Amino acid sequence: DIQMTQSPSSLSASVGDRVTITCRASQGIRKDFSWYQQRPGKAPKRLIYAASILQSGVPSRFSGSGSGTEFTLTISSLQPEDFATYYCLQHNDFPWTFGQGTKVEVK
Amino acid sequence: QVQLQESGPRQVRPSETLSLTCTVSGGSISTYFWTWIRQPPGKGLEWIGYIFDSGRTNYNPSLKSRVSMSVDLSRNEFSLSLSSVTAADTAVYYCAKEMGLWGQGTLVTVSS
Numbered sequence: 001d002i003q004m005t006q007s008p009s010s011l012s013a014s015v016g017d018r019v020t021i022t023c024r025a026s027q028g029i030r031k032d033f034s035w036y037q038q039r040p041g042k043a044p045k046r047l048i049y050a051a052s053i054l055q056s057g058v059p060s061r062f063s064g065s066g067s068g069t070e071f072t073l074t075i076s077s078l079q080p081e082d083f084a085t086y087y088c089l090q091h092n093d094f095p096w097t098f099g100q101g102t103k104v105e106v107k
Numbered sequence: 108q109v110q111l112q113e114s115g116p117r118q119v120r121p122s123e124t125l126s127l128t129c130t131v132s133g134g135s136i137s138t139y140f141w142t143w144i145r146q147p148p149g150k151g152l153e154w155i156g157y158i159f160d161s162g163r164t165n166y167n168p169s170l171k172s173r174v175s176m177s178v179d180l181s182r183n184e185f186s187l188s189l190s191s192v193t194a195a196d197t198a199v200y201y202c203a204k205e206m207g208l209w210g211q212g213t214l215v216t217v218s219s
Contacts, residue, residue, distance in 0.1 A: 049207065091206065101151050
């Protein structure tokens with residue numbers, strides 16, 4: 001199985017901060033990769049697909065980059081509704097696998 | 108606008124079969140593939156598998172011997188069966204259109 005390792009596992013930030021989350025794959029996955037946001041008690045919501053394409057309706061403060069084995073999610077200016085857990089997903093090889101999650105908390 | 112809704116028993120006894128249905132509204136189930144994902148309480152996400160409208164499936168090998176999916180085009184719904192459940196199968200189960208649009212999820216507890 002392809003292992004997806006997110007870092008950090010958690011972070012504390014303030015409204016307006018620039019936040020960066022990284023996901024590393026144990027082998028190359030091209031751009032078969034997505035980012036998800038999950039608020040407490042809610043279903044995950046896809047933010048980014050194909051590593052860097054913004055899902056329709058997602059604010060432009062979210063951006064994704066990377067290919068191969070290293071990927072980054074950036075929130076340019078953190079908003080109150082962005083405090084949540086973020087997951088990465090690879091769908092390059094079966095079984096599809098998620099990262100362990102990064103919890104973004106209020107500083 | 109397409110919406111997905113999971114339904115099924117919220118509690119299943121150990122060794123029995125968990126069965127869930129995902130009803131798709133606002134769009135046809137044809138053309139796309141449909142996915143099941145689960146999340147144990149307080150833990151991360153696990154991909155269970157997917158099914159195409161044709162019935163072609165792909166399952167997570169960790170569950171492959173116990174999982175089965177089906178699709179009913181006439182009812183615009185697809186289903187998940189997971190046999191021989193244990194407490195480790197207690198989770199919120201989500202259905203999704205491909206991996207882009209998810210249902211709200213349903214908590215299934217395995218308990219006697």
